[in-house]
Amino acid sequence: MIYLFTAFYAEAQCVIAHYKLKKDTAHTHFQLFENEELKIRLILTGAGNIAAACAVSGTFGEFPPGKGDFLVNIGSAAADANDPSVRDGEIFLCNKITEQTTGRTFYPDVIYRHPFAEAEIVTQAVPYRGANETQDPENGAGARLYDMEAAAVYQAGAYYFGPHQMTFLKVVTDHGVAGDGKTGQPEQIGQKIAAQEEAVCAYIDSLRRITEEAAEECGCGAKQDEEETDIRRLTEDLHASKTMEAMVRQHIRYWTLSGIDYRTVLKEMYASGKLPCRDKREGKNCFEEIRRKLL
Known part of the structure; x- marks a missing residue:
């Protein structure tokens, strides 16, 4: 089974439509969409680390994962507008996750071939506010993204999965909180993620094949x-x-x-x-x- 976690419906809409996922109305604490035939479940966590951790823990308390299952976190991320290594609307696979409040770092294993650029993602308790807010002079080269859920998803998921079973895909949808105190609007976020639908779903399909073939060969x-x-x-x-x-x-x-x-x-x-x-x-x-x- 492939378990997909996104914060908002706008981030998940294109995937829900692509795989014809149906909403399971039996779940009231968080929204769950699934296609049992394709072995895909998608869960909307809501924004922030507490909501994300609760959704991950609640899901796997009800659906204990198998050794061949995967957790995939898909969503939007912010980036410094002046970072030359990041383009608006670009998709990244995160090879390092940093929790800003504690300074802890986590490293999902990148063992499967993929077509994406790789980046570090920093998970914050509040929306990214723009350049120089959380700059680290020792960060070194490479793209750096910002979100509010990845570190919580990883830590909650680690109770059920190994690092080799968790993947984090993020699309750059904004460059921090604007002057009006808002980040990108849901419609704009959805459009930018939908533009990456082919690449995202091709990657999900590659994980599905690994899961299916492993089950067949068992x-x-x-x-x-x-x-x-x-x-x-x-x-x-x-x-x-x-x-x-x-x-x-x-x-x-x-x-x-x-x-x-x-x-x-x-x-x-x-x-x-x-x-x-x-x-x-x-x-x-x-x-x-x-x-x-x-x-």
Whole structure:
């Protein structure tokens, strides 16, 4: 199942129409739209971190997710109008999430091929007010976006998903609170997100294929046994923790379903002496090298 979370209906409208999602009127605390045949559920969280966290927790309290499920946060974001790396209406996949109030950072695993530019997103308790409000001189290069939900969605989702099962897609729809105290209007936000409908839905479809093919292959005898052997051997030789073991499993599943020849890369790593590793630290670095070679 693909679980989509957006703050407002305007952000979700094009996806709801594209997948013919129907509203489930049995839910009163938050709005839920679904298409059981396509295995997609979309939830409107409302604005802000508390609303987002409650919607995520409430959803998965009612619908416990499976190992092959995905959480996708789609929505609008603000950006500095003077940032040359960001264009109005551009879509980004967020590879780093910073919670402004605590300074905590979170890193969704970007393990699936995608066509998007990548960016950091900063989650604030109030709407972004424009340049210089939250500038960090140590931020370095790269695009930076601002919203009010991503960090809460990630933290609530982490109780049910691994970092490799959560994706954050944001469309730049404004450049902070205007002089009248308002950000972009719902109609304008909806139009800018709708302009990215093809790219967003193509990405959702790629996640759906991974989920469906994994379900079809579950229990498929010899092939599954081969994957399990690879997973078991690699996790042992990486000295992997439980968290890394889950990542190894997800990566090998993805490489298999995508037709990526990961076994040749592993064979080269063993031949060069990089595998097996001596400890967890070396194993983590080795796994990152494997990922770079295959992505």
